[in-house]
Every structure is written in C-alpha cells, then in structure tokens.
Amino acid sequence: MTTTSADIQLVPDFGRLWVDTLFETFLDRTGALGELDRRAGDGDFGTNVSSALRRARQSIDVAPPSDYSGWLTAISRGFLGTGGTSGPLFGMFFRDIARCAATGEPTLGEFSSGLTAGLATVQRYGKAQVGHKTMVDALAPAAGTLESAVAAGAAPGTALEKTARAAVGGARGTIELIAKRGRASYVGDVARGVLDPGAAAAAMLLQAAALAQAGPGGRVDTSWIDG
Amino acid sequence: MRRQILNSPDDVVSEALEGLALAHPSLIVYRPDPGIVTRAVPARNKVGLVSGGGSGHEPLHAGFVGTGMLDVAVPGAVFASPTALQVHEGTVAADSGRGVVQIVKNYTGDVLNFQIAGELAGDDAVRTETVLVADDLATDTDEDGPGRRGTAAVLAIEKICGASAEAGADLGTVAELGRRVARNARTLSLALSAGTHPGATTPAFSLGQDEVELGVGIHGERGTGRIPFADADTLTARLVEPLVTELGLAKGSSVIAIVNGLGGTYPLELHVAARAVHRGLTGRGVTVARSLVGGYVTSLDMHGLSVTLLPADPDLLPWWDAPVRTPALTW
Numbered sequence: 001m002t003t004t005s006a007d008i009q010l011v012p013d014f015g016r017l018w019v020d021t022l023f024e025t026f027l028d029r030t031g032a033l034g035e036l037d038r039r040a041g042d043g044d045f046g047t048n049v050s051s052a053l054r055r056a057r058q059s060i061d062v063a064p065p066s067d068y069s070g071w072l073t074a075i076s077r078g079f080l081g082t083g084g085t086s087g088p089l090f091g092m093f094f095r096d097i098a099r100c101a102a103t104g105e106p107t108l109g110e111f112s113s114g115l116t117a118g119l120a121t122v123q124r125y126g127k128a129q130v131g132h133k134t135m136v137d138a139l140a141p142a143a144g145t146l147e148s149a150v151a152a153g154a155a156p157g158t159a160l161e162k163t164a165r166a167a168v169g170g171a172r173g174t175i176e177l178i179a180k181r182g183r184a185s186y187v188g189d190v191a192r193g194v195l196d197p198g199a200a201a202a203a204m205l206l207q208a209a210a211l212a213q214a215g216p217g218g219r220v221d222t223s224w225i226d227g
Numbered sequence: 228m229r230r231q232i233l234n235s236p237d238d239v240v241s242e243a244l245e246g247l248a249l250a251h252p253s254l255i256v257y258r259p260d261p262g263i264v265t266r267a268v269p270a271r272n273k274v275g276l277v278s279g280g281g282s283g284h285e286p287l288h289a290g291f292v293g294t295g296m297l298d299v300a301v302p303g304a305v306f307a308s309p310t311a312l313q314v315h316e317g318t319v320a321a322d323s324g325r326g327v328v329q330i331v332k333n334y335t336g337d338v339l340n341f342q343i344a345g346e347l348a349g350d351d352a353v354r355t356e357t358v359l360v361a362d363d364l365a366t367d368t369d370e371d372g373p374g375r376r377g378t379a380a381v382l383a384i385e386k387i388c389g390a391s392a393e394a395g396a397d398l399g400t401v402a403e404l405g406r407r408v409a410r411n412a413r414t415l416s417l418a419l420s421a422g423t424h425p426g427a428t429t430p431a432f433s434l435g436q437d438e439v440e441l442g443v444g445i446h447g448e449r450g451t452g453r454i455p456f457a458d459a460d461t462l463t464a465r466l467v468e469p470l471v472t473e474l475g476l477a478k479g480s481s482v483i484a485i486v487n488g489l490g491g492t493y494p495l496e497l498h499v500a501a502r503a504v505h506r507g508l509t510g511r512g513v514t515v516a517r518s519l520v521g522g523y524v525t526s527l528d529m530h531g532l533s534v535t536l537l538p539a540d541p542d543l544l545p546w547w548d549a550p551v552r553t554p555a556l557t558w
Contacts, residue, residue, distance in 0.1 A: 077312060080310065080311040080312045080315075080343065080347075081310045081311075081312040081313070082310060083303070083304070083307055083308065083310060083336075084336070085335060085336055085339055087310070088310070088311045088339055088340055088343050089339075091311060091343070092343055092346075125339060125342065125343065126339075
C-alpha cells in the first residue's frame with residue numbers, strides 16, 4: 001500500500017517564512033515583471049504587484065500576524081486592495097491558500113488542496129484555461145504536480161520543489177502562446193515571444209514556497225524570467 | 228492645449244470627493260480610507276444599494292448617494308475600477324440587515340471586483356444581488372466578448388431601484404426590478420470631441436471639423452463609425468432612430484428618455500437636443516412619459532451627448548416619480 005505524505009506538517013512558521021521569501025523575491029523583480037507587461041499588456045502589472053506587497057507589508061508591520069492564516073491573509077488583502085485584474089485574482093488565490101490549514105501550519109495535503117482550490121477560484125473569476133497565456137499556465141501544472149507528489153508519498157521539501165519546477169516550466173511555456181485572456185489578448189501576435197508576467201509571478205511565488213520549506217540560506221533563482 | 232483646474236492629477240478624485248462632501252454635508256460623507264461615499268445618515272431596515280466604478284463620470288456615482296437612490300458609492304481612480312476591498316467595504320457599509328444590491332456597469336474590471344466583493348461580503352453574512360448594466364447599443368455585437376458596455380441607463384436603474392428599496396421592497400424584488408430596467412433600456416452616444424485626462428494636455432482622440440464620432444464609450448473609446456457633422460436635429464436623429472428600432476417602439480408606446488451630456492456639452496445645446504428627441508419620438512407616435520436632461524453620466528470634458536430610452540411600463544413611473552434627494556438629483 002502506498003503511503004501518502006498528505007498528513008506531514010510543513011516546517012514550523014512556514015507562513016512567515018514564505019511571506020518573507022515572497023517579499024525578498026519580488027522586491028527586485030517587479031521592474032522586470034512590469035517590463036514584460038509593457039511588451040505584452042498594458043504595463044501596470046509590475047506597479048500593481050509592488051503596491052500589493054507594500055500594502056501587505058504595512059498591515060503586517062501594524063499588526064503582526066500570529067499564524068499561517070494571518071500571514072497569507074495579509075498577502076491576500078494586499079492584492080485585493082490593488083487595481084487591475086491580476087491583482088484581485090491573486091488576492092482570491094491567496095485567500096484560498098490562507099484558508100487551507102485547519103489550525104496552525106498546513107500539512108502538505110492541506111497545502112495541496114489550497115493550491116488546487118486557489119487555481120479553481122482564479123479560473124472561475126478569470127475564465128482562463130491552460131494555454132490562454134495567463135497565470136493559470138503556471139498554477140495548473142503546479143497544482144497537478146503537487147497532487148501527484150503527495151499521492152506518491154514525496155516528502156514536503158521534494159514535493160514543493162517539484163511543484164515550483166512545474167510552475168516555472170508552465171510559465172516559460174507561455175512565451176510561445178498567443179494570449180486569449182487578459183490585456184495581452186488585445187495585442188494578438190505582438191505578445192508571442194513574451195513571457196506572461198502573471199504566469200511568471202505565479203511561478204515565482206511557488207518557488208518562494210519551496211525555498212521557505214527548504215530552510216534558510218537559499219535564494220530564489222528568478223533569472224529565468226529574463227529569457 | 229487643454230488647461231484644467233487641478234492641484235495634482237493623483238489627488239483629483241479624492242479632492243473632488245472631499246469637495247462634494249463639504250458642499251453637501253447634510254446628504255453625504257466621504258471616507259477617504261477605504262475610499263467610499265456614504266449617506267450622512269445611514270438608512271435603516273431597507274435593502275442597501277451600492278454602485279461604483281471608475282471616476283471621470285461625475286456626478287455618477289457619488290452624486291447619487293442619498294434618500295431615494297444609493298446608500299454607498301465606490302469611486303475608483305479615473306476610468307479605473309475600484310478595488311475589491313473598496314467595494315467590499317462599500318457593500319458592508321450599505322447593509323442594514325436586509326441585503327445589498329450591487330449595481331455594476333459592464334466592464335471587465337468592475338464586474339470582477341464587484342463579484343469578488345460580493346463573495347467577501349458573504350463572509351460577513353451580508354447577502355448580495357447584482358444588477359449588471361449593459362445598455363450601450365454601439366457595443367451590441369454577436370461576437371464572443373465582454374458584451375455591451377454600461378452607460379447612462381445606470382442612472383435610471385439607480386433611481387428606480389432606489390425608490391423601490393426606500394419603499395421597503397425586499398432584496399430579490401429590488402434586484403429583479405433593476406434587472407428588468409437593465410434588460411429594457413438602451414443608450415447611444417456621439418461626440419464632437421473627446422475628453423482630456425486630468426493632467427493630460429490633449430484629448431483621447433481627435434476629430435476633424437466636419438466629423439462626428441458615433442457610438443462612443445465613456446472612457447475615450449473610439450466609436451463605431453464617423454458621421455458627417457450636421458445640425459442638432461440631424462445628429463440627434465442618428466441616436467434616436469437606432470434606439471427606436473432596437474427597442475421596437477411602436478406607435479402608442481411610451482418611454483422614459485434621458486438626454487445626457489458627456490461633460491463638455493452646455494445646457495443650451497442639451498435642451499436643443501432634448502427638443503429634437505421629443506419631436507423625433509412624438510413624430511413616430513411614441514409618448515415621452517418622463518424625461519431627464521443634463522450632464523449625469525459624463526466622460527471628463529467630452530463634448531457630446533447620449534440618449535437613453537426606457538419603455539415606460541406603468542409600474543415603473545411611480546418609482547421614477549418618487550422623491551429623491553441627492554447632491555446631483557433632487558425632486
């Protein structure tokens with residue numbers, strides 16, 4: 001009988017570690033995300049992400065969260081208070097992620113369910129399918145990979161590492177796609193050859209999750225978004 | 228080169244809302260954080276009405292907060308949707324225990340953020356219903372897309388739903404009434420010149436002296452076609468005729484007509500157009516049961532007008548006639 005790894009708890013303080021890694025990872029990269037959006041969309045994506053994270057940081061500074069759900073809710077509300085369409089979609093994605101743990105830190109299974117629920121919410125609101133050149137192209141393979149990894153009994157570190165790789169692979173795949181949803185869909189062929197910034201951001205946040213689980217000392221490698 | 232009465236383009240919305248509230252302290256209050264406009268004295272025990280969207284369409288929506296119309300308006304930046312959190316705060320503020328009707332113009336960002344806000348309001352045990360406003364005939368195509376834009380019919384929906392809510396109707400009834408008006412009302416617009424963004428020096432598009440843009444939107448979107456410049460009666464007929472055809476207005480029917488200035492049209496011009504609308508309709512045997520003429524759903528300083536026609540079902544007229552007291556509409 002195969003043993004799943006669904007009930008294994010993620011590292012203590014995973015919520016805070018993930019959010020700290022998110023801030024660190026995105027801090028220097030919102031400019032690059034904005035540049036991708038200027039080439040394929042309407043150019044506001046980088047600013048929207050940085051203002052969402054700034055808003056989250058402010059609320060965390062004012063009222064430091066006490067548990068996983070609190071940390072991720074701060075990120076969710078940061079995005080929900082942001083303009084554009086990706087902002088609110090990421091906000092709803094993180095809302096599901098924040099709610100995935102019954103108490104304290106999530107188990108790997110809960111995290112996997114949260115990711116799957118977040119993907120479904122993004123698709124419900126954004127109406128995007130895989131191949132439409134959106135964040136779904138990173139989130140869908142990631143959610144599928146994590147589910148399989150949990151079912152196969154992979155340890156949390158390995159499972160989240162595989163998940164991040166699947167997300168990065170999915171995001172990179174958007175380079176060749178023509179957008180069917182979002183602002184890039186208005187520019188048609190012009191966006192071909194450009195990495196979708198929403199998919200890139202989705203992959204980066206899952207890379208940050210893998211690093212948070214792996215422990216201190218590392219740094220998320222985001223050089224792949226430069227092409 | 229356009230000059231504007233501004234301090235800073237970044238502050239134009241918040242400063243104007245502050246000014247509106249200072250001018251009407253007995254009617255409305257502006258809460259800069261989270262960025263909503265509420266009634267000065269919140270209503271009790273009635274269905275709440277919240278609407279919002281990008282700014283630049285004043286007096287929509289903040290000018291319609293008050294007795295007989297909205298409970299809360301949620302203004303975004305110029306031509307940009309308010310955020311989901313803003314709409315959420317507005318929705319919760321509009322609730323007095325009997326649920327909230329969200330009146331949403333059909334634009335991708337507005338629809339998304341209001342939908343999300345409705346889901347978030349569910350966490351606070353606030354029941355919501357949505358009335359989607361999609362009245363712009365110029366964007367009526369069979370193609371798979373976002374559908375018709377929401378324009379000046381939103382005013383009629385806010386007025387009629389507002390009266391019904393004030394009279395004590397329940398959530399489902401107010402929403403269904405709003406949806407019926409939204410289904411039946413259509414609008415068509417034209418512009419002689421486009422609006423200019425706060426801080427910008429040139430309008431969103433330019434037209435030759437002999438050109439008129441037909442089917443314009445309220446965000447500087449180009450129209451569906453150019454028509455030759457002509458006198459008011461001729462231009463107005465280009466709006467009225469397609470509306471009459473679309474609504475299938477037969478001899479003996481009756482409408483509520485809104486002749487709306489788009490921001491840069493002065494009252495003399497608008498009333499010349501109103502005369503033409505009236506004569507055009509009565510000439511076809513269509514009675515104008517009620518009419519409203521003025522700049523209500525604007526597009527910055529766009530020079531142009533829209534005509535909205537709504538078949539005047541007998542049960543709608545008492546709601547239209549019911550008292551209203553807001554900064555921009557009072558009777």
